[in-house]
Amino acid sequence: MATSARATTDGASPPDPPAPPSPLPPPTRGPGGPKGSGSRKGSGGRAPGSSGTWRSRLYRWDLKATPYAFVAPFFLCFAAFGLFPLIYTGWLSLHRVELGGEAQWRGFDNYTGLWDSSFFWNALANTFTIGVISTVPQLLMALGLAHLLNYRLRGRGFLRVAVLAPYATSIAAATLVFAQLFNSDYGLINSVLGWVGFDPVDWESSKWPAQIAISVIVIWRWTGYNALIYLAAMQAVPQDLYEAASLDGASRWRQFISVTIPSIRPTILFTVVVSTIGATQLFGEPMLYGGSLGVSGGSGNQFQTLSLLMYEKGWITGALGQASAIAWVMLLLLLLIGGVRLLVARLNRETT
Amino acid sequence: MKIKQTAGRQHHAGPLTYVLLGLAALVSLFPLYWNLVAASHTGERVVEAPAPLLPGPHLFDNLTFAWNQVDMGEALVNTTVVAGLVALSTVLFSTLAGFAFAKLPFRGRNVLLALVVATMTIPPQLSVIPLYRIITDLGWVDQLQSVVLPSLVAAFGVFFMRQYLLEALPVELVEAARVDGAHSLRIIWHVVFPVARPAMAVLGMLVFVQSWNDFFWPFIALTPDGNPTLQVALAGLGSGNHTINQAIVLTGALISTLPLLLVFALLGKHIVGGITSGAVKS
Numbered sequence: 299m300a301t302s303a304r305a306t307t308d309g310a311s312p313p314d315p316p317a318p319p320s321p322l323p324p325p326t327r328g329p330g331g332p333k334g335s336g337s338r339k340g341s342g343g344r345a346p347g348s349s350g351t352w353r354s355r356l357y358r359w360d361l362k363a364t365p366y367a368f369v370a371p372f373f374l375c376f377a378a379f380g381l382f383p384l385i386y387t388g389w390l391s392l393h394r395v396e397l398g399g400e401a402q403w404r405g406f407d408n409y410t411g412l413w414d415s416s417f418f419w420n421a422l423a424n425t426f427t428i429g430v431i432s433t434v435p436q437l438l439m440a441l442g443l444a445h446l447l448n449y450r451l452r453g454r455g456f457l458r459v460a461v462l463a464p465y466a467t468s469i470a471a472a473t474l475v476f477a478q479l480f481n482s483d484y485g486l487i488n489s490v491l492g493w494v495g496f497d498p499v500d501w502e503s504s505k506w507p508a509q510i511a512i513s514v515i516v517i518w519r520w521t522g523y524n525a526l527i528y529l530a531a532m533q534a535v536p537q538d539l540y541e542a543a544s545l546d547g548a549s550r551w552r553q554f555i556s557v558t559i560p561s562i563r564p565t566i567l568f569t570v571v572v573s574t575i576g577a578t579q580l581f582g583e584p585m586l587y588g589g590s591l592g593v594s595g596g597s598g599n600q601f602q603t604l605s606l607l608m609y610e611k612g613w614i615t616g617a618l619g620q621a622s623a624i625a626w627v628m629l630l631l632l633l634l635i636g637g638v639r640l641l642v643a644r645l646n647r648e649t650t
Numbered sequence: 651m652k653i654k655q656t657a658g659r660q661h662h663a664g665p666l667t668y669v670l671l672g673l674a675a676l677v678s679l680f681p682l683y684w685n686l687v688a689a690s691h692t693g694e695r696v697v698e699a700p701a702p703l704l705p706g707p708h709l710f711d712n713l714t715f716a717w718n719q720v721d722m723g724e725a726l727v728n729t730t731v732v733a734g735l736v737a738l739s740t741v742l743f744s745t746l747a748g749f750a751f752a753k754l755p756f757r758g759r760n761v762l763l764a765l766v767v768a769t770m771t772i773p774p775q776l777s778v779i780p781l782y783r784i785i786t787d788l789g790w791v792d793q794l795q796s797v798v799l800p801s802l803v804a805a806f807g808v809f810f811m812r813q814y815l816l817e818a819l820p821v822e823l824v825e826a827a828r829v830d831g832a833h834s835l836r837i838i839w840h841v842v843f844p845v846a847r848p849a850m851a852v853l854g855m856l857v858f859v860q861s862w863n864d865f866f867w868p869f870i871a872l873t874p875d876g877n878p879t880l881q882v883a884l885a886g887l888g889s890g891n892h893t894i895n896q897a898i899v900l901t902g903a904l905i906s907t908l909p910l911l912l913v914f915a916l917l918g919k920h921i922v923g924g925i926t927s928g929a930v931k932s
Contacts, residue, residue, distance in 0.1 A: 375800075484697050
């Protein structure tokens with residue numbers, strides 16, 4: 299991002315500690331950013347002359363070392379809690395390990411074991427289908443919602459906060475509420491279906507209804523969040539594009555399809571990637587939706603995801619090697635998704 | 651924020667738009683409303699068809715029970731401590747690193763920044779097994795530090811602060827301070843923090859919400875009957891380990907949600923702005 303031309307010397311800045319954290323100035327470009335808190339520089343001044351070389355050496359050392367000192371906490375934390383465990387998990391995946399026990403070398407047995415395991419393929423398929431059912435409608439609805447929020451509205455502040463409220467609700471709380479709403483015997487959703495004239499649906503032990511119910515929880519929590527991301531992107535689309543389009547006689551719908559969507563394509567790609575990563579890791583929703591059967595993903599494993607299977611292997615069965623192998627398969631899947639993302643981004647650049 | 655400016659399309663909304671948006675708001679808010687309704691009835695009533703739609707008289711009883719018998723109070727304190735510490739440290743370290751990546755020249759900057767971004771795709775599933783072994787060895791199961799330490803800083807935060815400071819902090823300001831002989835810590839305190847404050851506030855809120863709602867690792871590192879956060883305590887209620895009725899389970903959900911909803915009602919606009927500004931550019 300280039301630094302846009304902005305008025306940094308916009309007079310009238312208070313001489314003393316900058317203004318309180320007033321309504322936010324834009325973190326990205328745009329006028330009205332924090333201005334001229336710069337009058338604060340160097341209240342210490344410098345003592346000229348005295349011990350010059352010692353000072354200048356210290357000064358140069360400060361210039362050189364400081365950047366590394368500032369980024370060090372992140373990389374130390376990542377090394378300790380990200381990279382080291384990642385490699386350790388890889389090592390464990392090649393062993394037979396039980397909780398608190400010694401590791402025995404097993405080569406790729408854990409991986410070939412997964413290949414032969416119907417539970418693994420079932421979990422992989424469930425992760426995929428729940429991922430599709432939860433992500434595709436979510437992003438489409440978010441696009442529509444963002445489009446509506448982009449009109450001039452009364453009460454738009456309220457509307458924006460309202461659609462974001464699910465994002466403030468935790469996975470656990472949301473899932474426990476929806477588990478009641480979806481209950482086959484007394485849940486509100488079956489009651490409503492009954493009033494409209496449908497038969498009650500078995501939202502727990504039938505495969506597809508259960509997967510749909512779990513997807514609804516995901517959709518409910520994330521649609522508003524994604525809509526607001528799209529909204530911000532839509533508002534950054536230059537107005538003259540729309541003017542040109544309407545001069546050409548394009549209808550509103552036409553403008554949405556051929557101006558809005560192409561203009562926010564990078565943002566759409568971003569949300570697709572983020573949602574896909576989230577879907578690959580899905581754990582809390584199926585776990586808690588299943589109640590006491592949560593870990594196995596329902597009585598017939600009908601909604602057991604990869605994360606759930608990994609948890610079951612690691613913490614219920616106590617087979618940490620197998621659980622580690624599942625974790626590494628997930629990493630490979632994500633790398634695959636990342637590769638596809640790069641490919642799509644490149645194609646995007648070539649076609650536009 | 652961009653959102654507040656009147657950029658973008660200026661068409662006035664028609665009645666259909668309001669109907670659809672009203673529907674979206676209803677769908678977004680109804681489960682939360684129903685949570686309140688269910689928490690105000692007896693356990694027997696909640697599991698009776700048709701489900702109640704209006705608040706009942708038992709909210710206070712349920713809250714007292716959840717607070718005293720299920721220790722939701724302790725979980726609330728734990729969650730506040732964890733989310734507060736995680737938010738503070740993430741904001742501090744992210745601002746330092748974000749400033750270095752945005753404004754300080756150093757060797758390997760681009761490579762390291764790319765590395766920061768790349769780490770965002772690594773799921774927590776890849777680290778929980780070794781981490782669990784470690785905290786078991788250290789005797790840290792059910793200790794809050796096992797949840798706080800791995801979250802002291804986040805790649806997302808570093809990237810967020812870098813994007814903000816890239817635009818908001820003029821290099822001249824930093825250079826002028828250097829010419830005046832200010833050392834780096836002084837620059838951080840007197841130049842960077844004042845400029846970064848709005849973004850630090852937004853990041854703090856986002857991280858607080860995220861940490862408050864975090865589930866996967868806390869669920870492994872803490873136990874519902876030991877020293878849980880709210881989410882872990884809720885998981886204990888939901889998985890039916892206790893013989894507790896559904897009204898109490900949903901009262902627990904309400905206790906875990908209400909503080910954040912209050913924060914959203916008060917600061918919602920800033921949170922909305924923070925979410926949109928962080929993600930548009932990528």
